[in-house]
Amino acid sequence: MSLAKPFNKVDKRVSVTTLQQKKEKGESIVALTAYDYPTAIAVDTAGIDLILVGDSLGMVVLGYDTTIPVTMNEMVHHCKAVARGTNRAFLVGDMPFLSYQVDMAEAVRNAGRFLAEGGMSGVKLEGGREMAASVRGIVRAGIPVMGHIGLTPQSVHQLGGYQAQGRTALAARELLLDALALEKSGCFSIVLESVPAQVAQLISERLLVPTIGIGAGLGCDGQVLVSHDLLGMYDRFTPRFVKQYADLRGQIVKAVERYSADVRQHKFPASEHTLSIADSEWKLLLEGLDSDPIQ
Numbered sequence: 001m002s003l004a005k006p007f008n009k010v011d012k013r014v015s016v017t018t019l020q021q022k023k024e025k026g027e028s029i030v031a032l033t034a035y036d037y038p039t040a041i042a043v044d045t046a047g048i049d050l051i052l053v054g055d056s057l058g059m060v061v062l063g064y065d066t067t068i069p070v071t072m073n074e075m076v077h078h079c080k081a082v083a084r085g086t087n088r089a090f091l092v093g094d095m096p097f098l099s100y101q102v103d104m105a106e107a108v109r110n111a112g113r114f115l116a117e118g119g120m121s122g123v124k125l126e127g128g129r130e131m132a133a134s135v136r137g138i139v140r141a142g143i144p145v146m147g148h149i150g151l152t153p154q155s156v157h158q159l160g161g162y163q164a165q166g167r168t169a170l171a172a173r174e175l176l177l178d179a180l181a182l183e184k185s186g187c188f189s190i191v192l193e194s195v196p197a198q199v200a201q202l203i204s205e206r207l208l209v210p211t212i213g214i215g216a217g218l219g220c221d222g223q224v225l226v227s228h229d230l231l232g233m234y235d236r237f238t239p240r241f242v243k244q245y246a247d248l249r250g251q252i253v254k255a256v257e258r259y260s261a262d263v264r265q266h267k268f269p270a271s272e273h274t275l276s277i278a279d280s281e282w283k284l285l286l287e288g289l290d291s292d293p294i295q
Contacts, residue, residue, distance in 0.1 A: 014090040016188045023210040029222025040085030055094040060228040070096040076118045083119025093120040097154045111138045126152035128178025132185040139186035147182035151194035164194040172199040192216040215241030
């Protein structure tokens with residue numbers, strides 16, 4: 001059976017306006033990552049508000065140690081697959097390392113690829129006040145931008161590892177200033193990652209645009225997790241803030257073990273999984289081979 005579901009014109013695509021209205025009404029925004037077509041269909045069907053095609057795919061899908069090696073072409077490839085599997089969620093593509101930090105024109109061009117080629121609704125980039133000019137340039141081009149502060153994985157070497165941020169009064173103040181600068185530059189939303197709950201709530205209350213927390217407590221306007229963490233499909237590194245809602249990796253291993261046993265014991269394929277040729281055609285084939293053998 002095909003996983004694809006027909007586009008329902010009754011379904012209304014979530015927009016920047018939708019997300020803003022949710023903040024104003026106090027309704028939580030539900031976000032999740034997806035990196036391929038079948039996952040996108042499942043996540044979209046579940047009614048997720050926002051799907052992030054995160055550069056986290058470098059670790060959970062491509063097997064890199066960090067997100068840093070991920071390229072624009074890899075991101076666009078996965079964005080296209082996700083876009084084909086959705087009709088409701090707001091889609092955000094993660095701009096990879098060095099795709100927006102070097103040159104303004106290049107940043108705008110790369111951001112545009114996410115919409116023109118990848119089918120995304122907007123882009124996400126990491127960094128605070130130092131990224132304000134880039135945000136303004138991308139927004140001027142008509143591209144919605146989501147900010148990302150706190151623990152920024154592309155800066156993992158500079159941060160000294162995957163460390164929580166904003167744990168001192170000075171550091172928390174800097175995060176607030178970063179958030180306000182990103183909002184002023186035109187970000188429609190800001191991700192707060194690995195930030196103390198009180199700090200995240202303070203920032204969320206000071207901002208007009210919605211915040212999306214990941215390891216930042218209940219005070220954010222929405223929450224996001226990496227789907228592979230939520231589903232128990234990635235075990236090399238599991239952040240403390242992750243809640244695992246399934247153990248699909250364990251189920252996959254067990255299923256493959258059962259399959260392997262059936263193959264080795266000649267139990268698969270069984271008759272119900274096997275095609276057959278009509279007796280009359282089989283007879284003709286054998287008679288033909290008898291009269292004209294194949295050498």
